[in-house]
Amino acid sequence: MPIRIPDQLPARITLENEGVAVMDSTRAARQDIRPLQFGLLNLMPNKERTETQFARLIASSPLQIDLTLVRVSDHQSKNTPEDYLQSFYSTWEEVREKKFDGFVVTGAPIAHMPFEDVRYWPEMLEIMDWTQTNVHHTMFICWGAQAALHHFHGVRRFRMPTKAFGVYRHRLVNRRSPLLRGMSDSPMVPVSRYNDIDRTSIPGDLDILIDNDEVGICMLEDRKYRAAYMLNHLEYDNRSLADEYHRDLSAGLNPEPPANLFPNGDTSIDPENRWRSHAHLLFQNWINEIYQTTPYDLNKVGTGEW
Template sequence: MRGAVAMPIKIPDDLPARRTLEAEGVVVMREADAIRQDIRPMRIGLLNLMPNKMSTETQIARLIGATPLQVELTLVRITHHVARHTPADHMASFYRPWEDVRTERFDGFIVTGAPVERLPFEAVRYWDELRRIFDWTQTHVHRALHICWAAQAALHHFHGVPKYERGGKAFGVFPHRILQPASPFLRGFSDDVAIPVSRWTEVRRDDLPSAVHVLAEGDETGLCLVEDPARRSLFMFNHLEYDTRTLADEYFRDQKAGIPIILPRYYFPADDPTRDPVNTWRGHAHLLFGNWINEMYQTTPFQVHRIGI
């Protein structure tokens, strides 16, 4: 697959994320214009399990829309799970249930985290369907990216890897070491990278099978990024996709609701929550997603029906 010019991201014309991305200078293609392009776009699906789906849509679209390729983003939801924090008309207008897309093939597929990490996997209401989706990525998706809880869930499904409760919540922007600088997914990365973290649980290195490679980890927060080459999958336990104020919004939301919450570490200047945080991870977020898409582009079949074979 080769394109001659830089291409934008294709998302539904009325998706609220479009206005935000256009205001930031991200080139967004209208659906009518995309149809006229004589090129096969990279097809990426997003299974969005986060409560604030519109915010997550924007975060992911911003990163995959910054590459010099035409990308078609398909928003996917669990078939029989009703989102409680996103308007029903938004879900009906822009999301397709997985059962409706399961016969289609994607160059890339992203599964987000979800606010269920302290539940046993089997206690999650949509666990059975999610397991079917994980298996489907092995036959209908060229490369998969799992984020936070989804990374833990996929490793548990494929390899039986357990998750553990931490002594306290890992919350803040923590330093991480790059362990495999030659990885194509880490091209351009600094030796140490600050990455937002927000989780109560963790996966431990000793439980990983030898087929899974650790690409990055932190002294305080443990595993960060691992790869399963045989399954063409990346597992990111933290949140490079977060906006500048995502952790602040979480902190003030819980504080207002009377939920015990610690101050996010290494985040507010001088640990003063009245001061605006500074985004120190944005460049590496673009690098990771850009590298992932580039590796996908270099290796995916040109004929869509051959994806996953």
């Protein structure tokens, strides 16, 4: 089954050109099934690129999924026109009464700020608590993962001496987790972050799923709060790290090239995507677990009645 997104969303053309199955509203209405309801809280500046990356992965499932694009209410975007946001996005205030089977909270480029200094932090607190009553399972990404770990568990983060930047080979820690089903022993994962989390502050009821000795924990599972925390970026396309590097280079920041990304270290060559299959596999596993456990009656999501 394909994913259903707004008919005029620019990401639609990109996905269709890649052969991703996308369904229009008319066709979806004729199918006598309950589509899974997914939301994407997009905190990234480049909304279009980020929504395309996550829609691509969510669409890899054989299930029909309705994707709602969400933005925080208390934030004026500097990089995305307001008419684009009004056309394709709902504010959290507009969806707070809705229920979702799955929900993704992206990263945000505010790693240098304490959580409490972020302008929309009070709304983020409400959203994170809201996932416990209105969402069956949540995937928190990068800054979103650090924020949720801080809020739900008091996990501490710290500034690393140097930015973790590149594609690193990781190891699977808890192979029994259904989220890792079918993954190879040492997946390559894109990493781009200045902060890491303090292992000594992680409570015992959190399971580390994917780890790396050099750049830190990659992914944790939280059964109590029905959440997964992905600290890195399997959703990235092959140019994401390269474009970030060239952007910082043009800004005179003198960055180191991303590790293990460019063939033979040649930054003029387009990098290969060596993590795509694991990204699709992770999201297929996640969606399958949601499908197996979410209540048929969407109103029962978050009530504990299933």
